[in-house]
Amino acid sequence: MTRFTGFALGADQEEWCARLRTLAAERLRPLAEKGELGRVNRPLLAALGEEGLLERVFTSGALDLCLLRESLAYGCTEAETALALQGLGAYPVLRSGSEVQRERWLPGVRAGRTVAAFALSEPGAGSDAGALALSAVAEGGPGGGWRLSGEKCWISNAPEADFYTVFARTGEGPGARGVSAFLVPADRPGLSGEALDMLSPHPIGALAFDGVPVGPDDLLGEPGRGFRVAMDTLNLFRPSVGAFAVGMARAALDATVAHTAVRTAFGGVLGDLQAVAHRVAEMATRTEAARLLVYAAADAYDADASSPQVPRRAAMAKLLATETAQYVVDHAVQLHGAAALRRGHLLEHLYREVRAPRIYEGASEVQRTIIAKELYREAREMREVGEA
Known part of the structure; x- marks a missing residue:
């Protein structure tokens, strides 16, 4: 597709996003509504596979992944999340797996038949991924395997996934x-x-590992390089977490504009009240700023994924977009009143959905730490160059 130009998408991108929003509302949302809360919705996954959307996760660049997630989130958050979790769990296999691993697992993931999961977080190591305690004890001498012992927690798609990308301490x-x-x-x-x-x-x-056997054929990448496997995945997916948030914010904003344009109160239409109009304007401005930052971060990744600026841009995009979505959805609920809190209302649904993205794949505080660390690193390097 045409690349993001800095301020606007191309006509083909806009058309694709519109088709995705329609697909999400007309085909995917009915399947989502039939699913059971807290369970993997396999019919929904199968539909994502049939529509070729799971394939797009593995063949698209970062910007197209953002457009995909934003558009699905606008019309059906469950479909967006199901798609994203497949990508998160299986992307390490695509990037770092062996040919045998890719041939064994990825066709089923792409078709929506095989459920993947990304198992990084632990009870004592959530945002601090470097503090992982799940142990991989070597056995059988050089070239042998390992036994995994410990716990993982807050793992999406667990315990129903068909396979897990697991990060464990091998001690190199x-x-x-x-x-x-x-x-x-x-x-x-x-x-x-x-x-x-x-x-x-x-x-x-949550997952419990009681001496789970793994061998060299189960490794993704090289021993002791698993953290890089995790970061490569998160650097790609963090801007698209922001896109998920932007999709929810845009849905909440559009619902609010439609509601306040016709809802009467205090002798007039809500939208005619300056306090309401200014709040809606603030919601729209923040949403647009988050959207542009997400697109810019994704475009930077597509231009040069190895650039040292990519982690900072990805962190900025996730931070601003998820915090913005929380703000927009919260104010949308306030402007709708009690009706928005009724079970089944769009905003009741978004209110439950919008909170988690500020925590997973690195909490907002972690994103701020990444941003600050990169800023000070660049300042230190410039100072050293000036002193040379």
């Missing part, structure tokens, strides 16, 4: 340098899990 070095990535099928002996009852409607669970 301290902190992040001693983490390896493994592809672990769900039927491995010693692996068990339970669902967690969460605010968000998509499936989230």
Whole structure:
């Protein structure tokens, strides 16, 4: 597709997004409504596969992934989340897996038959991914395998996934340098899990590893390089988390404009009240700013994924977009009044959905830390150049 030009999408991109919004509302949302809260919706996944959207996750650049997620989120958040979780769980296999691993697992993921999951977080290591405690104890000497022991928590699609991208401590070095990535099928002996009852409607669970056997053929990438596998995935998906948030914000904003344009109160239309009109204007301005920052971050990734500026741009996009969506949805609920809190209302649904993205894939505080660290790194490098 045509690249983002800085301030506007191309006509072909706008047309594609419109088709996606229609598809989400007309085909995917009815399937989502038939699903069970907190469970993997396999008919919805199959529909995403049939429409070729799961394939797009693996063949698109970062900007097209953002447009895809934003458009689906506008019409059906459950479809967006199901698609994103497939990408998050399987992208490490695409990028770092062996040919055998890719041939075994990715066709099913693309078709919506095989459910993937990204197992990074732990009870004591959520945002601090370098503090992982899940141990991979070597056995059988050089070239042998490992036994995984410990826990993972807050894992989307657990415990119903068919395989997990698991990050464990193999001990080649301290902190992040001693983490390896493994592809672990769900039927491995010693692996068990339970669902967690969460605010968000998509499936989230905990996993227990009791000496789960893994071998060299289960490695994703090289031993001790698993943290890089995780970061490569998160750098791609963080801007598109922002796109998910922008899609929700735009849906809430459009609903608010439509509501306040006709709702009468205090002898007139709500939208004629300056306090209401100014609040809606603020909602629209923040949403547009977040949208542009998300697109710019994705475009920078597509231009040069290895650029040292990519992590900072991705962090800025996720931070601003998720915080903005929280603001917009909250104010949309306020302007709708009690009706927005009724179960089944669009804004009641968005109010439950919008909170989690400020935490997962790096909480807002983590994004601020990444941004500040990169700014000071650049300042230090410039100072050193000036002193040379």
